[in-house]
Amino acid sequence: MFTPENLRKTLELFNEKIQIKKDYLSELDTPIGDGDHGNNMARGMDAVMAADLSGDLPDIFKAAAMAMISKVGGASGPLYGTAMMEMMKASKESNEPEILLRAAIAGIMKRGNSTVGEKTMLDLWGPAVDNLNNGTLNTATLEILVEQTKNIKATKGRASYVGERSIGHIDPGAMSSAYFFESMIEAGLKRLIGEVAKDVPITTAGGLEDGGIGTSMERISQAIEENTADELLAFYDLGSAKMNLEMAIEMTDKKVTLFDTAMVESAYTACALLAADVGEEDIEQQLATLKVK
Structure with missing residues (x-):
């Protein structure tokens, strides 16, 4: 709403x-x-x-x-x-x-x-x-x-x-x-996310350098480095984003876990679970139920 x-x-x-x-x-x-x-x-x-x-x-x-x-x-x-x-x-x-x-x-x-x-x-x-x-x-x-x-x-x-x-x-x-x-x-x-997980840092990396809608490895890398956490969960909503995410992950020292699940629902669920101090394994199990068919 x-x-x-x-x-x-x-x-x-x-x-x-x-x-x-x-x-x-x-x-x-x-x-x-x-x-x-x-x-x-x-x-x-x-x-x-x-x-x-x-x-x-x-x-x-x-x-x-x-x-x-x-x-x-x-x-x-x-x-x-x-x-x-x-x-x-x-x-x-x-x-x-x-x-x-x-x-x-x-x-x-x-x-x-x-x-x-x-x-x-x-x-x-x-x-x-x-x-x-x-x-x-x-x-x-x-x-x-x-x-x-x-x-x-x-x-x-x-x-x-x-x-x-x-x-x-x-x-x-x-x-x-x-x-x-x-x-x-x-x-x-x-x-x-702010309502359920105010202390969980979240960054977004949509859009291309020329102004178009899409994904950019450079923007994803920037978002990863700007996020204050050392371990990150990454979500995407189209195939090109996955490829660009994979390349960005290879270039960072941070631990980034990539999820092939519904982006909005997964991000919300993950942040709520992180705010509740739920372990990574349990989070992965919960997110598996949101996998895009």
């Missing part, structure tokens, strides 16, 4: 990703748009971070919406602003992510007069929320959804002007939206 705390954390993480990857987002936008999506989003998220994000869920969503609408240029400002405003309205009655996110999707559809399949941010939001409802939303899913936008011919927005030539390019709005959902996942995981 959304709470004021994890919503603020989601926005903080989203801002970090946008600021780091703004050049990449603008590069994606250059062949099929105005080439300014990254800079526009970075300016908008600067405004969100400068806004008053205190208060309850509706207050935070409203503050984020107004900041995005006033500072983000192009279509992204009204669309992201509408998404936040619709979640603000829905959050007065519910804090369930699916309900709020579906309200956002309805608002984006109405504001942009668009639907899924037209090479817009909806091609990420719609399927992502479906996966959230099915319990299958993770960074691997987001990566697949972003890549799938390459195969879509743009029929809405600036990208529609290039017609068939839009095929083969990632939609920048879908990419920035993936960063939002990735931030939401990370904020939720850290909040859950």
Whole structure:
């Protein structure tokens, strides 16, 4: 569920990703748009971070919406602003992510007069929320959804002007939206772990150096070294992450145990057991029950 705390954390993480990857987002936008999506989003998220994000869920969503609408240029400002405003309205009655996110999707559809399949941010939001409802939303899913936008011919927005030539390019709005959902996942995981295992150090290592979603051996190695523990448990959610983890483990003196189990559930379970001083062998037995079939 959304709470004021994890919503603020989601926005903080989203801002970090946008600021780091703004050049990449603008590069994606250059062949099929105005080439300014990254800079526009970075300016908008600067405004969100400068806004008053205190208060309850509706207050935070409203503050984020107004900041995005006033500072983000192009279509992204009204669309992201509408998404936040619709979640603000829905959050007065519910804090369930699916309900709020579906309200956002309805608002984006109405504001942009668009639907899924037209090479817009909806091609990420719609399927992502479906996966959230099915319990299958993770960074691997987001990566697949972003890549799938390459195969879509743009029929809405600036990208529609290039017609068939839009095929083969990632939609920048879908990419920035993936960063939002990735931030939401990370904020939720850290909040859950914080509730049961405040003293267990956890680090994440998602994303590529060029801004894309995926895994990087360098980032994984950095996360391993930055973690204060001498012995680590490592979890992943797609095949490339396993290979990069294995290489990073070979390069560190720390003891790192790699688990081929459901990432979010395993990380939560492991941290709860570590906080309870459960032994490593017992933890491995518990995690074995979470192995992905």
